[in-house]
Amino acid sequence: MNDKELQVRDKRELEGEGERTKPGLVFVPAVDIFESEAEITLLADMPGVASENVSIDLHENQLTVSGEVGLLTSDKEEYLLQEFETGTFHRQFTLSDRIDQNAITATVKNGVLRLVLPKAQKAKPRKIEVRAG
Amino acid sequence: MTIIKWRPGRSGHRFDPFSEMQRLQREMHRIYDTLTDSQEASRPAGVYPHLNITEDEDNYYVRAELPGVNPEDIEITTQDNDLIINGERKIPLEGEKVSYHRREREARSFRRITSLPNHFDSGKVAAVCKNGLLTITLPKAAAKARQIDVKPA
Numbered sequence: 001m002n003d004k005e006l007q008v009r010d011k012r013e014l015e016g017e018g019e020r021t022k023p024g025l026v027f028v029p030a031v032d033i034f035e036s037e038a039e040i041t042l043l044a045d046m047p048g049v050a051s052e053n054v055s056i057d058l059h060e061n062q063l064t065v066s067g068e069v070g071l072l073t074s075d076k077e078e079y080l081l082q083e084f085e086t087g088t089f090h091r092q093f094t095l096s097d098r099i100d101q102n103a104i105t106a107t108v109k110n111g112v113l114r115l116v117l118p119k120a121q122k123a124k125p126r127k128i129e130v131r132a133g
Numbered sequence: 134m135t136i137i138k139w140r141p142g143r144s145g146h147r148f149d150p151f152s153e154m155q156r157l158q159r160e161m162h163r164i165y166d167t168l169t170d171s172q173e174a175s176r177p178a179g180v181y182p183h184l185n186i187t188e189d190e191d192n193y194y195v196r197a198e199l200p201g202v203n204p205e206d207i208e209i210t211t212q213d214n215d216l217i218i219n220g221e222r223k224i225p226l227e228g229e230k231v232s233y234h235r236r237e238r239e240a241r242s243f244r245r246i247t248s249l250p251n252h253f254d255s256g257k258v259a260a261v262c263k264n265g266l267l268t269i270t271l272p273k274a275a276a277k278a279r280q281i282d283v284k285p286a
Binding site: 023 | 155179180181182183184185186187188189190193194196198199200201202203204222224227228230231232233234235236237238239241242243244247250262264265266268
């Protein structure tokens with residue numbers, strides 16, 4: 001197989017989470033997380049999730065990201081081949097930095113959630129000069 | 134600064150018989166299919182992207198999850214009963230001053246070829262990519278039932 005091409009991976013199903021109120025499948029989205037001096041950015045692959053169906057919750061320092069995928073097919077369609085299943089995307093992280101909750105921004109483009117979490121003033125790195133004694 | 138993935142404690146995990154049953158049922162179907170070899174087509178091919186193919190009376194529908202792929206970077210071609218999906222997933226650089234905690238998403242090209250079970254009208258194939266979900270609609274070729282009169286000799 002050409003290693004320049006995208007390798008296919010099965011979607012990761014969420015395991016061992018508390019009972020959910022809605023029956024259905026739950027998947028763990030693949031994420032990129034990176035940090036700059038001022039903010040932490042999270043990118044999550046959530047195909048099929050419209051921006052209005054994303055929910056983001058930051059409580060204490062626990063960040064929860066989830067997205068609902070609607071039904072793809074109509075009643076009249078019958079499956080000939082099914083290689084992937086759809087359901088809710090859900091993932092949780094514990095942040096160790098203080099986040100400025102009011103300045104969080106989230107956008108969804110082409111099924112990718114981009115969440116920008118600006119660090120609170122206190123958490124930004126401060127340069128401390130060491131003076132010669 | 135680090136971000137640690139929150140892991141639910143195994144001990145606090147409540148047993149959910151409903152979802153366990155669903156999981157078991159799907160697993161059984163999968164095993165059954167492998168053993169009986171009954172549904173050759175239902176086994177996933179090891180090529181990106183995974184596809185779902187459905188049909189109704191008038192159309193075939195091919196769906197793929199392509200998060201982060203710009204619609205203009207997807208190329209769809211048809212040949213006889215085959216459908217070819219080519220594309221590239223690009224992940225732009227995020228500046229030099231960032232440090233990555235996690236990097237699970239990949240940027241690369243992909244190519245998938247699949248065959249539809251029957252002829253479709255290649256001139257009327259439509260494709261829509263919305264929220265990273267590609268839907269290709271392929272109208273079935275008009276093969277209307279024709280009644281043939283039997284004339285008396």
